[in-house]
Amino acid sequence: MNNPTFNLSRVNRVLLPMLASSLLFGCNQSTSNPDNTTQGPVTPQQLVKVYYQATTAQRSGDSSPYSKASLYVWNNEQCAAYAGNNPDANDWAKGLLPTGIDDELGAYWELPYHANESTQCINFIPRIDGQKPLGDYDAKVDLTQLGAGNAVYTQQGVAAVYPELIPRNALPANTARLYLNTQDGDESFFTLHVWNEGECQNYAASNSAWPGIAPSGYSKTYGPYWDLPINGRDNCINVIPNNKTNGDYQTANLKLDFTKTGAIGPIGFVFKGTDKIYYQPLAKRPQNQVELSGASAIFADASTLLVGNLEASSATLYYSRQSQLRFDSASKTVLNADHTITSQRPSGTEWQAQKPHLTSAFRGFEFDFQAAGLDLKTLLQGQLLLVASDATGVLLATEVQPARALDALYADSAVTLEYGALVNPDGSTTFRLWAPTAQAVSLIPYGADKQAKTPIAMGFDPQSGSWSAVNTALAHGDYYRYQVTVYHPATDQIETYQVTDPYSHSLAINSLYSQVVDLNHADLKPEGWDTLAAPHPQTERADFILYEAHVRDFSAHDTTVTSAHRGKFAAFSEQESQLVQHLKQLARSGVTHLHLLPVFDIATINEDPEQVVNLEQPFSRLCDLKPALKNDSDLAAYCTGNDTLQSVFTTLKARDSKEQPLVQRLNGFLRDVDSFNWGYDPFHYTVPEGSYATQPDGVTRIKEFREMVQAVKQEIGMNVVMDVVYNHTNEAGVSDKSVLDRIVPWYYQRLNEWSGQVENSTCCSNTAPENRMFAKLIDDSIRTWVKEYKIDAFRWDLMGHHPLAQIEQTLATAKQINPDVYFYGEGWNFGEVANDRQFKQATQPNLAGTGIGSFSDRLRDAVRGGGPFDGEASLRANQGWGNGIYVQKNDLSNNTRAQALHLADLTRLGMAGNLKAFTFIDQTGNTIKGSELDYNGQAAGYANDAWEIQNYVSKHDNQTLWDIQQYKIDYALPLETRVRMQAVSLATAVLGQGVPFVHMGSELLRSKSMQRDSYDSGDWYNRVDFGKTSNNWNVGLPRQDKDGSNWSIIETVIAQAGANAEPQAADIATMNDYFNELVQLRRSSSLLTLGKGSEIIKRVHFHNTGSEQIPGVIVMSIDNQGDLHDASLDAARSGLVVVLNASPTPLTEFAHFDATDYQLHAIQADLGNRSIAYNGEAASVVNQRLSVPAWSVAVFEKRHP
Incomplete structure (x- = not known):
């Protein structure tokens, strides 16, 4: 105040x-x-x-x-x-x-x-x-x-x-309060994510949707605060203060622990920049506690400490084995140290190559631990504090980041060892855990009843930093955990807790216990597993067509699948189901790879069927799991009825509106107790997810995962891609679902160089794959998936947060098992590592020449229009090449011809593989290279070869292609044209030279009811109907936290477009046929899959270019005649021409290409009026000129004489 x-x-x-x-x-x-x-x-x-x-x-x-x-x-x-x-x-x-x-x-x-x-x-x-x-x-x-x-x-x-009075009557009964003190003057709008999980179950409302709820009020002393309903004070609630609505700050996962609250009541205080809750009223961060001084002393190696103060001339390191260090701010002295060592010797500059982001603000000091009679390995097992000084006195007191010292001391030896539960030939098991900072580690065996048995002491190897128990009596199928005693900076205490094995290969239900497993055990292999081979060779990566699916989306509601298998791995083995038949048809057409969203152990799906409720189950079950629902004025009545959740959703849909958004409100109660999540919340990296198995407790998940892989390869006819998420963990610190950071604190997570907080730019707790033992864990994990599960390719989530060197090393590791394994991922450039700040990243431009693919946002944004973060009116105003920019404007669009032609240039470059060296004539009439075309201030072209590009117009992120198109399409356009727009947009990816990446259901006009981010939005919004009767359009307004600001424009689109945006079964079937046609065309000739950049540059040309081009039309030729003829590419054809007409005007006798001897591709000619090349009339060659109907795709071929 x-x-x-x-x-x-x-x-x-x-x-x-x-x-x-x-x-x-x-x-x-x-x-x-x-x-x-x-x-x-x-x-x-x-x-x-x-x-x-x-x-x-x-x-x-x-x-x-x-x-x-x-x-x-x-x-x-x-x-x-x-x-x-x-x-x-x-x-x-x-x-x-x-x-x-x-x-x-x-x-x-x-x-x-x-x-x-x-x-x-x-x-x-x-x-x-x-x-x-x-x-x-x-x-x-x-x-x-x-x-x-x-x-x-x-x-x-x-x-x-x-410091400021909080009156006793200010806090209502059954209410807790959390303050966030932002002493740095940050005036961002902060939110609080609140949820029940694990031991913390005292929150009496529905789990908040990320990023959380708005503050209840504001204190000038303590900052914004949230009043939270609670159902008692016997345990705790989970909270994450953050400003993710308009910034990039968040704390770690914190617990408001009511067993620690005192006389002032259930009130906690968090200071921005810390990951700790205080339970006494404080105006400022306490300066007499070590952890609040940040962690800007960073080991560069085993003798060099970097200090975040350039004026420092002396650095003193303090050590306490029992975590007794306290910094007295008044005297500026450290109390209770067991040992100290001081250095006034500046380091060399060698560290700057490894820590380039620290060179301008940190100074290095050399420490001679041996001369001081100290063992750094011992020091790293306790609490460390560094005080930096100059001639005037103390400048800085801070904690110490140990990762590079641990690498220097242990990694050379440690990387040569195997970790986890290692089953020996005689059936005994050796356990090894890398935990160099632990003071003690024990193995805790558990019986099948999950009751602990006698602990087994583990021995420490001072060379590798690992702990091991050799030739134990534990065998295949036994459960275990490790008990670790270790100093943890998050609590500034010596902690003793049990933790699962980061090298787990099998788990108990909900990942509570690790399980010993012999992955070569005969019981875990389906018949024929050892000889299973991929149906498609991966030597020609440009031939790939990647189809992105989600295990639960795929089958959760398909009644042609056995009930017990819906939403499970086992659904892929049901050969007569309509969804497997759908995949088989795609495979016959030419789709080569099934990409599965995360299928490793996921932290945010409850695997216990008794603790979840899904759409087909009674509504009353949700009321039992969510008692607050019984007090909801609109929904409580269903708690006593016999309705299923699905029937209630259907009822509510009819009266859903922005004034009464009942569907998303009900979904808010459901989403944290259902079985749905995309799964980008890794818990254990090398274990199949238990909720996708018919029995989540134990090894069933392993065999059913293998049966799925076998069915996809052997019966469906596709290779298998796995989505991997090594860039973050779900939790860090001492939280229940923190594994790595509880075993080796401050090693596996990437820390801020000043505060020591775990960075969270990814979404969650960032990892540090630049550290050798985490890179080793990733290598070992990928090796297991390739060798033991026969995964053919990997999609890397937020790959740009990884060092390129580590990704290349992991690829080399995988190729030792499968020489043709393929990597691709998200090469986005952002966060604390952006612009190669800490290391050379695996980002789009850096991947050129590596053979590793990355998703191209260039073609995506050009075709869809706008960008992934558009909102409200801009969602409609920013049209794209695929939905009518300039040529078929909507009521809000004011895009110019120049803007439309620029998007056409981006689309052309994308279809040429987004090569940086590809040359073409741009909209101004200039001949430019791909690297000279602008994309939001960056070079649009960045690849060397086309297999380094994933071209897509829809994937799991952001609105589906159908939904984003409806935002932008002229309301008056009929449904038939909208379907054709979908096909034309997909054709830019499927018929281009990059590797096509297709979102499951794009061929079925899939809608998520305009949902922008459906990661945790449940089955209602994410469902896919392979029966082709519905595309899930307009089933309720999307969730408020993601799309509340867009509700008005969504309602307008739905009302104004009306039946024009409501596909029927025939429309869905038509789109499915169009998609299969496009895929068949791609497969028909290797001229469409040249791959090699030099071949594309030599053979691919665009003909409707320059300032006088026809807007909305792309004409791409691929030459295979004369001296360029290569029978290995296509012995039957001398050339192909791909024409995409994304305009309402037919292209008639196009003058800028000589089409002598060209004819409509046989596939399209045979389809006749069922082809996407037909719209009232067929695409054709007239007077040696190309003619293509409005909103059509035509491929013309010139047969080789």
């Missing part, structure tokens, strides 16, 4: 003279030992105000509750800053009379203090008529924690001192 102006009431003005002459008597004695020494005079600036407020009931009486108020004040060894010389202060029979009385805040005393006194605190006890209104509590003024106006506050019945 601001410094208040106090106006005394008439009663107080009368009472003050009386108080000044009264004598107070009491029989109580302080439990403290007072020091009666008085202090000399002080200046007026050295005053602190101490307030005492009586209860409202007392204050409403006839007499003042402060008429017999006094304050007992004293100094002792612990608190000696009081500078007053009034002997009444430490006379228990008297005490100090109030300096004044404020009508609102109560009696107050102005106390002089010594500003430079080392203890920085004052002891005091408020008294009323000799009694202690705060209880038996010796209060202290912490002079480092004063509120506005140098004030502190107390209130009757609460044993606490506040």
